[in-house]
Amino acid sequence: MCSMKVVVCVKQIPDPAGNLRLDQASHNLVREGKLILDESDSYGVEMGLQLAEQAGGGEVTLVSMAPNSETSGLRTALAMGAANAILVSDPALGGTDALGTAKILAAAIKRAEPDLILAATESSDGYTGTVPVQVAELLGLPSVTFSKKVTVAGDKVIVERQTELGYDEVEVGLPALVTVTAGVVEPRYPSFKGIMAAKSKPVEELSVADLGLDTSEVGTAGSRQQVVSVVPAEARSAGEIVTDDGEGFQHILAYLERIKVI
Secondary structure (H helix, E strand, O other), rough: OOOEEEEOOOOOOOOOOOOOOOOOOOOOOOOOOEEEEOOOHHHHHHHHHHHHHHHOOOOEEEEEEOOOOOOOOHHHHHOOOOOOOEEEEOOOHHOOOOOOOHHHHHHHHHHHOOOOOEEEEOOOOOOOOOOOHHHHHOOOOEEEEEEEEEEEEOEEOOOOOOEEEEEEEEEEEEOEEEEEEEOOOOOOOOHHHHHHHHHHOOOEEEEEHHHOHHHHHHHHHHHOOOOOOOOOOHOOOOOOOOOOOOOHHHHHHHHHOOOOOO
């Protein structure tokens, strides 16, 4: 393949170091003000850039969904070297669940007509881990998850898929969707030149209607899940201190039996 079009799904999230809060009524995370690039997505951006370079040409397009026309996180990825971005931003998207998000992303990705789609295994603020494979299913494409190494050879992508016992080597035809783990590559830092160039790179902003979707499919109206309550996590109690008088192992065995480990 002499040129490659790669789409990377990126999520813009509230800064974890900031003052995070939940909406009182919906219990959803409040997403206002400046959003940052989810660190887990920086690996997909770097992987996409490297694959495009290795193909001898091509470009990386970012696809994101965020409120309030927010592009701060996208600009970070553009500064890394991505060529352009598609942002879906619409007040109707508030409260969208994982499947609704997948529908939005799939419709936006179609416009880019990519050879390869990359995504993180899961986002840092959601952790469902379901959106990428739902996107692949909606697009009718094969998907490979938990990739620790990605290589493109001709019209195929070869993946080392991480498992508990090592890895499986998986080969599928392009176009395809691949999710990458944090160790797949080392993301580059945006240079000053890249940061300046990112300011003028095109970001196409779309609404739900622009994608040909009905607002009843997304947002709170289309959500198949509802958070009914949120309670603080239980405080961790103090551990038991055992003074070893030569028979300390008996206390350990008794404890393991009590919690039915042995």
